[in-house]
Amino acid sequence: MTLKLRELSLKPDLFGTGHGLCAGCAESVSVRQILAALENPPIVALATGCLEVSTTRFPDTTWKVPVIHSAFENSATTISGVEAAYKALVRKGRMEERPLTFVVFAGDGATYDIGFQWLSGALERGHKFIYICLNNEGYMNTGIQRSSATLLGAWTTTTPTGDVRPGKPEWHKDMTKIIAAHGIPYVAQAASHNWKDLMTKVRKAEQADGPSFINVLTPCDRGWRFEPDQTMEVSKLMVESGLWPLYEVVEGSWKMTGARQKRRPVIDALLSQRRFSHITKNADDKVIATIQAKVDEEWDALQALCKMSANQ
């Protein structure tokens, strides 16, 4: 299970060169690390989204592994079909059994919103696959529209800041907890800047006996409005402020992961992203207070779950 940099550096890069993702995009960084963390050869299903359109433009492909894209909402179901076909081909003696890992990459729009039903169905049926949500908190591929992962108060093109509405009015959906409620063997939250935490979680997901889900925060410099060289710093601030806690749920047992330290105030993270500039310009803005109070509440609830798990 231990990750050794020396060994990782010798692994072939399964995510090639020549993709069209934006400068500063966290997705290519995390995808490369996720593929490197896998011990088995992967077969990938992609949801429509930034990663897919930027890596599979005919006649080129960035991928050095088999990749199937079929539509926006259904990548969990597409991989269900692949996994089922594999089992039947082996059973029929038409193919040798071999180690393979079935992986989905989908954005938060494809995961939280339009593909929610497809994902839930595939998890309930128990297909063995790793579902990676590359979460940049919005529909960035279509031009920075809000998703149900978008934070309260954030500017997007469908929650613009106006005279009567200051950005997105709703709190985001807690998708990781919803997935955990499916009772699958491995669920985790990870973030792009913490490669070791992410890759360790991928290894655990690969070894899980059933479906697994990792929600990876992949900050978007275009959508969140920060400079392209700040991606990892922003990712770090999101985690350290408690806006994106790193944890895992292994067979129902909740545990915080990553370095333990005192939580920063959310304003530190909000100030790093100009999507919040309309609220951060006034330190007394009530949206900031609301976000802080809600983050505190969710943090406490998460700590309680971890404590309960530790005592079991």
Place this chain on the structure above:
Amino acid sequence: MTTTQKPESGTHLPAPQAINGGEAVAYAMRQIDPEVVAAYPITPQTFIIEKFSEYVADGLVNSEYINVESEHAAMSACVGATAAGGRSQTATSGPGLALMYEMLWVASGMRLPIVMHLCSRSFSAPLNILCDHSDVMGMRESSWPMLIGSSPQEAYDQAVVMPTIAEHADVKLPVANVLDGFTVTHSVERVEVLPDEIAKEFVGEYEPEIWALQPGSTATFGTLDANDFYYEHKRQQVEAMNNALEVVRTQLNAIGEITGRPMNLVEGYLLDDAEVALVVLGSSEGMVRAAVDKARADGIKAGMLRIRLFRPFPVADVRKALDGIGAVGVLDRAIAFGTPGNGLLQDIATTTRSMSDRPLLMDFVYGLGGRATPKQLFRQAIDHVIEMNETRVEPDEPAYLGLK
């Protein structure tokens, strides 16, 4: 693929079974033993997937049966399974087809030879679970070859032949085996089935060229095309659909040789000396035949043409069948709202427009939402066609048979 020798007549055939159309399709699916079946229950398709589930439960198939949570997911799982390298099948009806509509185009655009059994049903609203061809017409432009049978026997025979059409090197498209909801799916009839070994040998195994599970594969499936390649890929689909026509003919002949039950792209009845004819799809054939018989008894030279291969539309076969006929009534079991003619009329009109002595056409809507259409109504339709043949005036509007 179809190297099967014709068995000596009567030596291989198991006893005929009294089963309904849904069970007949499931029987063929068991013999085909596809790697993946993914389906969501919807009336009137349920007989197929319930029966197939029993085969799975009894270990009579190797298939992975995926109980998906929607029809969109059913087709999505089939896309994944077949891109991976497995044969896949599904079955649905009306609203289920509507829900999977996006994926119909994905399946054909990715050139995946999936087989779907479509148990035709109306579209909501109002909610109606009974047969018409709204769903058939709803998918007609999605680049799926579509065969429409008229009985449980034909539903079975077509089900056996479908994979060999879909997977043919010149086609590589998903295909639909259409059986009318209730009138075929739920009708118990005498069905002669092939012995398992004959059916299996006829269908063979799926041998894809490029598949995701192929060891060493680095293929990318379902790419993004900008304006530089999309057009060319669609043009290739046109070629594949054109190729499908002769492949269907060849494969129907091949299975007909084995079963002793010939199937053609179009099925004519008393057309040789006919002055007027009705054109029909699917299970209403029986009532139309009866109406034609009645007309003949009344001294009218009537005939019938049933279109089995609905997509690609068998233009040459239809022209040949309608050659010399003065007037034709087209029976449409779905409304194409706001168009100058309903679905089948549009096809017949474009097919016959270049004939030197083309038949006059009139359109009849019938049987929507499962409305029974007795032979007397088809007999009356023949009278209208006779009248048109005499006046030589084509009506602009369709007639609505059996409308209260």
